[in-house]
Amino acid sequence: MLALIFAHVLVLIAVGSVIFHFWSPWWWTEVASNWGGMDDTILLTFWITGVVFVAICFFMAYCVWKFRYQKNRRSDYNPENKKLEFHLTWLTAVGVAALLAPGLIVWNDYVTVPKNAVKIEVLAYQWDWKYRLPGEDGILGKTDINLVNDENPFGLIQGDKNGMDDLLVDGNELHLQINKPVKFELRSLDVLHNFYVPQFRGKMDIVPGMITYYWIEPTRTGDFEILCAEYCGTGHYAMRGRVFVDEKNDYDNWMAKQITFEKFLAKNSKEKIKTIKLAKN
Amino acid sequence: MHDDNEYKIEAKSDNVSDVGTFESVTTSDVDYLPPKEIPDQDLYHSHSWWTTYVFSQDAKYIGIQYAFTAIGTGLLGLILSWLMRMQIAFPGLGLLEPAAYYQFVTMHGMIMVVYLLTALFLGGFGNLLIPLMCGSRDMAFPYVNMLSYWMFLIAVIVLLASFFVPGGPTGAGWTLYPPQAITAGTAGSNAGITLMLISLVLFVAGFTMGGLNYIVTTLQYRTQGMTLMRLPLTVWGIFTATVLAMFAFPALLVGCIMMTLDNVLGTSFFMPTIISMGEKLGTEGGSPILFQHLFWFFGHPEVYIVALPAFGIVSDLISIHSRKTIFGYRMMVWAIVGIGALSFFVWAHHMYVSGMSPWFGYFFATTTLIIAVPTAIKVYNWILTLWKGNIQLTLPMLFALAFVVTFVNGGLTGIFLGNVTVDVPLSDTYFVVAHFHMVMGIAPILVIFGAIYHWFPLITGRMLDEGMGRIHFWVTFIGSYLIYFPMHYQGFVGVPRRYFEIYDSPYMSVSGLSLNAFITVAALIVGATQLLFLYNLIFSARAGKKAEKNPWKANSLEWLTPEMPPGHGNFGKELPKVYRWAYDFGVPGAKEDYIPQTTPPSAVVGSKVEKS
Numbered sequence: 104m105l106a107l108i109f110a111h112v113l114v115l116i117a118v119g120s121v122i123f124h125f126w127s128p129w130w131w132t133e134v135a136s137n138w139g140g141m142d143d144t145i146l147l148t149f150w151i152t153g154v155v156f157v158a159i160c161f162f163m164a165y166c167v168w169k170f171r172y173q174k175n176r177r178s179d180y181n182p183e184n185k186k187l188e189f190h191l192t193w194l195t196a197v198g199v200a201a202l203l204a205p206g207l208i209v210w211n212d213y214v215t216v217p218k219n220a221v222k223i224e225v226l227a228y229q230w231d232w233k234y235r236l237p238g239e240d241g242i243l244g245k246t247d248i249n250l251v252n253d254e255n256p257f258g259l260i261q262g263d264k265n266g267m268d269d270l271l272v273d274g275n276e277l278h279l280q281i282n283k284p285v286k287f288e289l290r291s292l293d294v295l296h297n298f299y300v301p302q303f304r305g306k307m308d309i310v311p312g313m314i315t316y317y318w319i320e321p322t323r324t325g326d327f328e329i330l331c332a333e334y335c336g337t338g339h340y341a342m343r344g345r346v347f348v349d350e351k352n353d354y355d356n357w358m359a360k361q362i363t364f365e366k367f368l369a370k371n372s373k374e375k376i377k378t379i380k381l382a383k384n
Numbered sequence: 385m386h387d388d389n390e391y392k393i394e395a396k397s398d399n400v401s402d403v404g405t406f407e408s409v410t411t412s413d414v415d416y417l418p419p420k421e422i423p424d425q426d427l428y429h430s431h432s433w434w435t436t437y438v439f440s441q442d443a444k445y446i447g448i449q450y451a452f453t454a455i456g457t458g459l460l461g462l463i464l465s466w467l468m469r470m471q472i473a474f475p476g477l478g479l480l481e482p483a484a485y486y487q488f489v490t491m492h493g494m495i496m497v498v499y500l501l502t503a504l505f506l507g508g509f510g511n512l513l514i515p516l517m518c519g520s521r522d523m524a525f526p527y528v529n530m531l532s533y534w535m536f537l538i539a540v541i542v543l544l545a546s547f548f549v550p551g552g553p554t555g556a557g558w559t560l561y562p563p564q565a566i567t568a569g570t571a572g573s574n575a576g577i578t579l580m581l582i583s584l585v586l587f588v589a590g591f592t593m594g595g596l597n598y599i600v601t602t603l604q605y606r607t608q609g610m611t612l613m614r615l616p617l618t619v620w621g622i623f624t625a626t627v628l629a630m631f632a633f634p635a636l637l638v639g640c641i642m643m644t645l646d647n648v649l650g651t652s653f654f655m656p657t658i659i660s661m662g663e664k665l666g667t668e669g670g671s672p673i674l675f676q677h678l679f680w681f682f683g684h685p686e687v688y689i690v691a692l693p694a695f696g697i698v699s700d701l702i703s704i705h706s707r708k709t710i711f712g713y714r715m716m717v718w719a720i721v722g723i724g725a726l727s728f729f730v731w732a733h734h735m736y737v738s739g740m741s742p743w744f745g746y747f748f749a750t751t752t753l754i755i756a757v758p759t760a761i762k763v764y765n766w767i768l769t770l771w772k773g774n775i776q777l778t779l780p781m782l783f784a785l786a787f788v789v790t791f792v793n794g795g796l797t798g799i800f801l802g803n804v805t806v807d808v809p810l811s812d813t814y815f816v817v818a819h820f821h822m823v824m825g826i827a828p829i830l831v832i833f834g835a836i837y838h839w840f841p842l843i844t845g846r847m848l849d850e851g852m853g854r855i856h857f858w859v860t861f862i863g864s865y866l867i868y869f870p871m872h873y874q875g876f877v878g879v880p881r882r883y884f885e886i887y888d889s890p891y892m893s894v895s896g897l898s899l900n901a902f903i904t905v906a907a908l909i910v911g912a913t914q915l916l917f918l919y920n921l922i923f924s925a926r927a928g929k930k931a932e933k934n935p936w937k938a939n940s941l942e943w944l945t946p947e948m949p950p951g952h953g954n955f956g957k958e959l960p961k962v963y964r965w966a967y968d969f970g971v972p973g974a975k976e977d978y979i980p981q982t983t984p985p986s987a988v989v990g991s992k993v994e995k996s
Binding site for chain 2: 112159181310313
């Protein structure tokens with residue numbers, strides 16, 4: 104009786120898991136970048152491993168029922184079967200290689216940034232985001248963490264020509280242009296973070312003391328949430344931002360509103376003079 | 385277990401004569417065993433209650449001490465997980481502050497991985513089973529073995545003390561990644577993390593003392609005739625895991641020491657220039673990624689330090705309760721050793737998106753998927769052992785089979801995460817949480833339960849209650865599957881792990897609230913059922929059904945002691961002699977369906993033994 108129940112439970116677990124998979128409303132939202140290949144490798148892995156899981160559950164269920172204990176029966180005596188073990192080994196090796204190969208191909212794309220990718224700096228700190236875009240020269244200016252302060256939030260080196268025209272984004276909302284590859288250059292002021300937009304699929308830790316990167320190409324317009332995906336202290340769960348993928352016109356309008364580092368400095372010193380005047384008054 | 389020493393089992397080095405012949409040589413040629421090479425050990429005899437039961441040097445008692453301490457600490461880990469799950473599913477209750485939530489996450493993880501699983505498998509089952517299964521009177525160095533337990537206990541006390549220091553325990557996540565582990569934005573970044581690091585250092589020191597014993601005893605104090613290839617797979621699993629631990633724990637030790645220095649003395653091993661909360665710290669030039677390499681150089685073998693003993697034990701349970709030889713014993717041994725060796729070449733698969741050179745990804749994805757091959761072989765051999773067996777669905781067997789299902793599930797999702805591209809979208813999400821709980825939380829715990837139901841009569845002389853055991857089994861097995869299987873789908877959605885609040889966000893197409901509530905309710909029920917198990921332990925130890933000798937009709941030496949539970953010195957006057965492996969079940973021509981390891985060939989003349 105127990106054997107019968109247990110065998111049924113094993114079958115139920117296998118079948119139930121498959122049913123849950125099809126019934127479940129919880130699934131990823133449509134990809135919004137060029138990394139649909141990642142979804143494909145997940146699906147490939149899912150179906151191959153899924154078949155293996157179901158097969159093993161069924162096999163066990165059959166054994167538990169068919170070879171249930173009987174007092175007068177002896178088990179088969181078969182300590183080794185080299186041929187069977189050999190075949191199972193190479194079959195598994197082939198299966199594993201079949202999963203690995205496509206994975207490595209997509210990984211190769213992921214770590215090879217296209218030359219025309221626009222560089223965008225993402226600056227993470229506990230617990231918010233800042234962004235910097237290159238000016239017309241397309242080059243992000245050099246920075247130094249020792250220069251970071253309220254008047255120079257990115258620690259740009261003053262006088263560096265490449266940096267003076269960089270656009271400093273006000274607030275934690277970023278805009279991207281559809282179908283234009285971007286390379287996120289990731290910087291942190293304090294601890295580890297991770298710049299993650301679920302619909303973009305890509306991910307990379309942000310490590311203080313170095314610049315990490317990854318690239319994407321947005322493929323559909325929309326408004327997406329940015330999450331920090333590497334634990335960064337008590338406020339980790341609240342470290343969220345927004346990214347908008349725009350058509351070219353909208354993107355240009357947004358760009359036009361951003362101010363350069365040069366103007367930012369000038370504005371700051373004006374405000375400083377104002378405050379000094381106010382203080383004198 | 386009584387401590388009066390009726391047998392004179394002091395070492396007699398004159399037992400071994402110079403020409404190498406043993407005193408009691410068997411006359412029959414078929415029963416010939418090569419002579420002993422190493423004289424019997426000196427056995428320590430305790431003379432007081434304190435030295436027998438408290439500062440015990442008897443491995444069996446030390447094992448039980450380890451087990452009690454580990455399970456007690458694990459209970460705290462369980463309660464912490466309840467509180468976390470309540471917070472995630474029912475944030476409206478306002479049960480926890482974010483800082484407390486992260487502190488509980490951290491302590492839950494560290495307690496379960498290190499202070500429960502590692503301590504219970506190696507300190508608990510290692511001490512109980514290695515001497516008994518190898519046929520020796522005790523561990524090689526009983527005094528050091530005793531110290532090992534007391535160091536472990538101090539480590540636990542230091543860990544628990546961190547709940548009571550200013551700032552509370554560390555909330556850095558069990559991986560303790562710097563810089564956040566020691567900067568202001570994380571709870572317990574001063575006293576809490578320091579105590580955690582000290583506790584780990586003590587644990588490693590204590591573990592090393594025990595580990596030396598497990599290794600030396602297995603290598604040197606096997607009884608006459610017990611070749612390495614006759615050892616039960618349980619011993620192989622624990623032995624290999626201990627060797628791994630000896631190589632892996634030093635990396636953790638170094639990481640802990642360096643981080644303590646960074647925290648206390650302001651060095652910069654792991655600390656670059658940092659502006660923390662608007663204030664520049666005085667650190668410069670250190671590498672946060674270096675810590676991750678050290679941590680995972682320990683951390684990945686650690687997975688196998690827990691898994692290999694489970695593999696070994698479950699192989700024995702499946703073979704004994706199927707009344708069938710384990711299929712492919714030699715392949716099983718080599719798979720254990722192979723997995724152990726490979727486990728040192730895969731650590732950076734935890735770091736695909738850590739910012740390390742992306743070129744590492746190719747290497748570590750390849751090694752990680754290679755390790756799937758010996759692991760798969762083990763699964764095949766377990767299920768092929770069932771084929772044409774005579775399967776008794778005893779409680780230990782139910783748990784063993786539940787382990788196979790759970791482990792296969794968790795192992796297969798490991799192929800997702802090990803394959804570098806697939807890992808990118810899934811890493812740091814609930815998919816990872818579901819995967820590692822399935823594969824190294826639930827799966828090993830199921831083996832521990834199976835092992836306790838199996839060896840409880842050896843420890844107490846009584847059987848655990850079957851009815852309570854059945855309830856415990858069904859709720860734990862099905863309940864934990866219901867907790868963790870759906871959790872993978874949260875990972876597919878992209879829900880990040882370590883979020884104090886998982887409110888519905890635009891990236892979720894469907895609300896996750898109901899799923900979270902379901903998982904939490906299941907976790908509460910499964911957790912509560914463990915209390916029934918603890919009650920069963922206490923109840924059955926006092927009033928359980930008396931066990932007959934060798935109740936499962938097993939072949940290995942621990943059941944063949946003159947008394948059960950085994951007394952001081954384990955084997956009475958003379959150590960057993962071993963003539964065969966532990967898996968002679970269903971041998972054609974033999975009278976019984978099992979042949980104990982001590983049965984000489986002359987006693988089973990008609991049998992057709994293929995491997996011994």
